[in-house]
Amino acid sequence: MADQAQLKNEAINTIASVSTLLRRAIGAALPVAPEQYMTVAIPGTVIDLEDYDQGGSFVYDVRKHAVPPTAVRQAEARLVDGMMPVAEIMIGNTGKSVARSYSRSLDALVPRKATLSGGGIRSPGDKGYDDAWNFLSAKGPDGYSIVETYRDKQIAWGWERSKWDEARTQAEKDAERKYPPTSGSDYIGKQKQEIADWNKTHYYRFKTAVQSAWMDWVVNGQKYNVDYNFGFIDIDSIMGRVESSKESLRNSTIPDADGANEVYGVSLTPARWATYCKRKAEGWYDRNGKYTLGQIDAEIARLEGLLKSYDNVEIAVKGGSDRKYPVQKALQPSRKVEETQADVDKEIATLYDAQGSLSGARWNLEHGKPEDKEKFQKVIEDSQKRVGEQQKKLQDKQQAHDSNRENWNAYNLATLQDGAEKQVDGWLSSTKLKINTQLKALKDLRATKANGNPPTVPVITGAVAPKDDKDTKTALGTNVAPIGAEFANPIFGIKPSATTAPPGTATLAGGTGSQPTQSAEDADPWTTVTFSYSASDLKKVASESSWGMKVGGSVGYGLWSVGGSYAHDESKKDMQQDMATCDVSVSFSALAVNINRPWLYGELFSDVDLELPENVKLSPGPLSLKKMIKEQKIDDIVGYSQFPAYPTSFIVAADTTIEFNGSTQHIEEHFSSHSNSGNLSVGYGPWSVNSSFHEAASQQSVQMHSTATGCKITFGAPQVIAWVSQILPALPRPPGINPLTQGAELPVPK
DSSP states (O other), rough: OOHHHHHHHHHHHHHHHHHHHHHHEEESOOOTTTTTEEEEEEEEEEEOSSBBBGGSSOOOOOTTTTSSOHHHHHHHHHHHHHOOOOEEEEESOOOOHHHHHHHHHHOOOOGGGOOOOOBBBOOOSSSSHHHHHHHHHHHTTTTTTTTHHHHHHHHHHHHHHHHHHHHHHHHHHHHHSSSSSSGTTTTTHHHHHHHHHHHHHHHHHHEEEEHHHHHHHHHTOOOOHHHHHHHHHHHHHHHHHHHHHHHHHTTTTOOOOOSHHHHEEEEESSSTHHHHHHHHHHHHEEEESSSOHHHHHHHHHHHHHHHHHHHHHHHHTTTTTGOOOSSSSSOOOSSOOOHHHHHHHHHHHHHHHHHHHHHHHHHHHHSSSSHHHHHHHHHHHHHHHHHHHHHHHHHHHHHHHHHHHHHHHHHHHTTTTTTTHHHHHHHHHHHHHHHHHHHHHHHHHHHHHHHHOOOOOOEEEEEOSSSSSTTTTTTEEEEOOOOTTTOGGGGGOOOGGGSSSOTTOSTTOOOOOOOOOOHHHHHHHHHHHEOOOOOOOOHHHHHHHOOOEEEEEEEEEOOOOOOOTTTGEEEEEHHHHHHHHHHEEEEEEEEEEEEOOOTEEEEEEEETTOOOOOTTOOOOHHHHHHHHHHHTTTHHHHHHOSEEEEEEEEEEEEEEEEEEEEEHHHHHHHHHHHSSSSSSEETTTTEEEEEETTTTTTOOOOEEEEETTTEEEOOOOOOEEEEEEEEEBBHHHHHHHHTTTTTTSSOOOO
């Protein structure tokens, strides 16, 4: 137990160190605002890349769907609804919902005491209050109060607006019916043009009706006068904005797929983010294929070992009288099958005779003389006894015969008698032929793949080092050229030339290392992130206390997941030792996806007219919260656990390559031993994947490649590895706050 606990602690330190270096690299490439913070999520969330039409979650064909399908909206809402902890590194899941936490925080907002007048709350007797009450209670010439008229005008305006919305929705449905997908490849464009034409025809009619109702509400319903005076009566009128947010939240609900729950709609930008991820994954498969040279070699070794085992058993069973397998010098059963069958036949004949005697005695009893009845009855009893005894003898002989026959079958099979040797010989020959056929195909594949995937060495493009001894944030590392760096940026429109590809780069199921052609549209959203560090950097970062980390749930640690058997797997220990002495280079493509929640009114928390009740805390403010994270003031952070921040974007990593330079024997051995059999669970920092080579080879999205200086692991599955959260302003607000000053607790510099 002590060894396992120590191993887990070391793995957690590795996670913290790698993730800290990763945060710095992402922050350099994609800086976050001062009022935001970034959390590295461990393990990362692997993106489902199946098409919506095939049961997938995020990817859909925009040519078939003018708006995102409901199932996609549900999946996106679930993906971004998780609250991030107040930490730079998250292991596991907090289990908290953004929507529910936001709703509870809205309930905590109350009007600020600025609504006080003359030292107390406005109430009857106050001139402003009484004047407002009299105005709102007054009746017009029609006998209705001003508030009743206001209500009717407001309802009339809402009705005109709803008729416009209803007509617009119907126009969209009519356009979809008029131009279904079967009407041509440009049916989406036709639908949009049909809707545009409808807007040109009907826009002003509905716009005029809505505007007229609005003017009627403003003038005849005295909208602004009522709103102004109502503010004197209801000190909570500022809460109307809070209620509007709650109403928007309710209107944004989408029933979940199971119908038992609800999710809250969001809008992700870029809208085609999942399609970009899928194209990245497809490019990874084009370059790497579905298997590596190491996997082919491991499979060849496995089949060659199996073939040798078949050769050995063939020699053992073809030894003639000296046969050694499967049984040596087996003794024959004591009696032949024919002999025990004869015993059965004899007892059957005897049973026939006894039953015949019994039938005769019964005939005589029924048709004989009355005075002989007692004699015939005695004969029947004797015959019945004889039949019973004979039935028992026949049963015993039959069981003995069945047992003898089974013994002979087992003997013949064990000693390969009665044609069994010929059958076994045919089976051995057939199986060996299958293995040899598989081996030839594998060796041909290996030759072709090796021709297009030569060994590689790290290509150094630069280096990074601390400026001086006081610089503890910069890792000592070497920059190496990432995959695809040899190609010009796609924005220039220069396509990779087929003539520049190495020999043997024809398209194969296993991939041959060819570079896929990308368009500028595909490449634009992605940012290449690279960073490197030495083994000493990991130890140095692990010894620092400047990172905040929250551990929750059951998770994996280090390069390989830690389970109950972790401490008993010596290969994992050896592999971690290899990793501890390696220099590491990491490169990946990053995509920042922004989260827009139409129902989340973030400005409410900056509204100086809103405050919190006593002893209720939401946020200490950006600067204070970041300081708490840096100094790991857990007790202070716990006091602001309700809704101090909310995620506004997430970072997707694709085309990830982690290269280890140094002694990597145990890393390669462990990967090789698991990649072709059973489930392979791989993780490093936030990157993780579970796959099975035999069960789902087409879905395997992690590979290990040997290099001239070590090995590299590549992840093909795009994963969400980090989240950026917006920190709320200080709530409760600090004393003496200036409403015109942004930045809660600090004054504006002079």
